[in-house]
Amino acid sequence: MSAPLLEVENLRVSFPTPAGRVDVVKGLSFTLGRERLGIVGESGSGKSMTGRAILRLIRSPGRQSADRLVFDGIDLQAQSERGMRKLRGARISMIMQDPKFSLNPVMTVGDQIAEALKTHESLARKDVGARVLEMLHSVRINDPERVIGLYPHEVSGGMGQRIMIAMMLIPQPDLLIADEPTSALDVSVQAQVLDLIDELVREKGMGLILISHDLNLVARYCDRILVMHAGQVVESCAAADLYQATHPYTRGLLAAVPKMEETRDELPVLDRSEWSGT
């Protein structure tokens, strides 16, 4: 593998609480090539904050720090806010969770996608329009001419998420972070959306960080998996080896996944004393 796309070393994110600052990400390290990395963990394990910290989008009063946060040879921590804005969207992009909340309700879909492009490239108006239509085509929207004039409340969840993908991929970034991209969608469209992300990422040779709480989904769409718990990585393995995971937390999570053919009456509850020592 050539030089890594992203190197993260000892990443920390903290938020103040009445009882003092609490680390929600506690010293996370990983490197990523042009591959598909899955980050799994339960709610509150710090996986979403990891995604935002890579884009340096932890809002005050939250704080982030890292020993090393380097993207494609660029030290992200040394960048000014202006420098970060040039990278956001253009080089590193993120698909948000729920299109119902993450698309601007009073802007047409077409304008929102065009904005992502226009922020980073100066193009003639008709070229922008053509690129937007082309991008909508590539996310399998059949009648893009109609869709660009719609407002987010006029499209379905699945279509909303495809619009989100179009918006985040139109400036052709090198790294895509997908933060629970399908957890707000119906099961029937989840696979469509993930297949689409997978296909576009492979086609363009991007790096992908897929953040999810769904072990099977991550195992299916990723090459490598980090299992996070309470702000730390407890297990790092190739996706194919997930089911041979050794850490008791991962084993516990795997054991709690219901199976089609099973006859268990109750799913096991995680026994947290095994790894947290309390």
Added chain:
Amino acid sequence: MSTNTSKTHRVKAILSAIGGFVIVTLLTFVGLMAITFFIGRVIPIDPVLSVVGDRATQEQYDAAKIAMGLDRSLMVQFIAYVGDVFQGDLGRSVSTNRSVASDLARVFPATLEMATLGIAIGVGLGVPLGVWAAARKGTWIDQIIRVFALLGYSVPAFWLGLVGLVVFYATLDWVAGPGRVDIFYEGLVEPRTGLMLVDAALAGDWQVFWNALDHLILPAAILGFFSLAYIARMTRSFMLDQLGQEYITTARVKGVSEWRVIWVHGFRPIRVPLITVIGLSYAALLEGSVMIETVFSWPGIGNYLTVALLNADMNAVLGSTLVIGAVFILINKLSDVLYRILDPRSR
């Protein structure tokens, strides 16, 4: 569906909307009239007495009562009044001895002029300050703006008016004093609209125009400060709510500049609730501020209404209330129309 049928649908929808508007407005109006009318008749003040004075004989009193039509039953009086109003006759004011309609045509524009400039100042400063405070939440900028807005909430109007006059008129001489124009400019321009600035501009008399503006600016700025206080606070809170939304993060992920994040992604969605706030503030100013009008000898509707109330001049009270009611209805309807233009979800 062909475009033709959809066009007829649209026309029908618009017509029924207008029809609905007319009916609702009429009903609101009649309701308003009924409430004001009956309250005016049951309060323990005697309009007859205020005309004839307390030394009149019983015969004089009775004659006046019959002349004023107050001997009839309440219902008959009300129906007669409603009939008159719909013909544009608001009756005669006992205190000015002129028709209430002509009185209102004189006093309302004075208030309209002051309120309009006031709300323009309130919106022009209040909205940017509110947005700024929200964007810099928790910093000293936010604190200063909040204290400034709180002052507008808590300072009494008459005090601010008097202090304003002492400082800016008597001491610094930056602005003109009470009244609408200097005494030697009075009656120079023909009152076509009743709005001094507009009349002067129409007549091309710029000396009167600047003098009227000189008189108007201080009371309007004080009114503007009060509405600014409310508008800035509401803008700040709407904006804080917006800036916590997911699509603001989306915009930041796209690499959009902070200016665009705030003014395009944050501000656009709050225009709709802001319109309600601004509309209500404007309507409140149009009711006329008795305090400010008194301090600045401003011949506005607030003053007129207060004097009418104190003199038991029921026709004037009713007439003023109807005008104020009409203003509220109109502003509400205007806000509704603006909502539909600005919010795609309500179309």
